[in-house]
Amino acid sequence: MKLYFIPFACSLATRIAIEEAELDAEFVQVLPGGRLPDGRLFTAISPMGYVPAMETVGGLALTEGPAVLTYIADLAAEGVLAPAPYTEERYQMMRWLNFISTELHKSAFAPLMSKAAPEGAKAWARELAAKRLDLLSVHLDGADYLVGSFSVADAYLLSILNWCEHAGVPIADWPVLLGWRTRMRKRPSIARAMGAEMPLLQAA
Ligand SMILES: N[C@@H](CCC(=O)N[C@@H](CS)C(=O)NCC(=O)O)C(=O)O
Structure with missing residues (x-):
């Protein structure tokens, strides 16, 4: 492949x-x-x-x-890379994949990183990003992974959080997410x- x-x-x-x-x-x-x-x-x-x-x-x-x-x-x-099919955790993983894709990646980070997006769109995206990161921060407080054990949802979230500096999103404002990103970057894969x-x- x-x-x-x-x-x-x-x-x-x-x-x-x-x-x-x-x-x-x-x-x-x-x-x-x-x-x-x-x-x-x-x-x-x-x-x-x-x-x-x-x-x-x-x-x-x-x-x-x-x-x-x-x-x-x-x-x-x-x-x-994922909980077994038909389990509750599997659907939770799908929930996070969708959340990261639609609410974080495309709605918030894509306009922040686009050269074509006007300042108004960026200001709106900054507000959205903050709300989404608040929710993730609460969810990951005291947790190592989005769902039970490591899954593709964690790989996707890490890839988006890697963009914070480039997107002008101050990840240090969410110490839980900063700590999570630091730990994830040490994972061998x-x-x-x-x-x-x-x-x-x-x-x-
Ligand atoms: N809906 C697509 C969006 C993927 C996407 O936005 N990819 C970006 C990189 S993160 C890209 O390839 N951008 C280049 C382009 O659109 O020309 C998905 O979820 O996979």
Whole structure:
């Protein structure tokens, strides 16, 4: 299988999941301008031109972070990246994947990091980000993970919280989240995934 990624974009969560489950994958970087290393346009794989995009073991072109992450979780041994199907925890994990995707990533952080968003949109997004981070901070106070044990939802949240400095979100205002991010970055799979992408980010 192949993961199409941009260094330190939301696709980092999928790389973390692949590392955590010790799965085999090829990583293909989407270059600035939306080209692939072989010169093709990335829109041939992901029609909206965004990562993560996955060419699955069966050859399916899969996009949308929560779907890609759930696919990887289902390839891994049970319990490594997600609670077992049909359990309450599984639905809680899906709740968090959706929350991170819609409420945090796209509504709050995307406008804050966009060069095209006007200041009014950024001010609104800053307010949203604060409310969402308040909720996460209460939820993670005294907890190591979003749900029971490590899951793809944690990998996704970490990837978004990595953007705080770039987005102008002062994570130190949420000491629980700052502490959580610091601990998560020490997890071997996360340290490996970030270590693999850091030189690519610096070169971009
Ligand atoms: N709805 C998509 C959004 C993914 C997304 O926003 N990806 C960003 C990186 S974090 C991207 O590839 N942006 C480049 C672009 O849109 O051209 C998902 O949930 O996977």
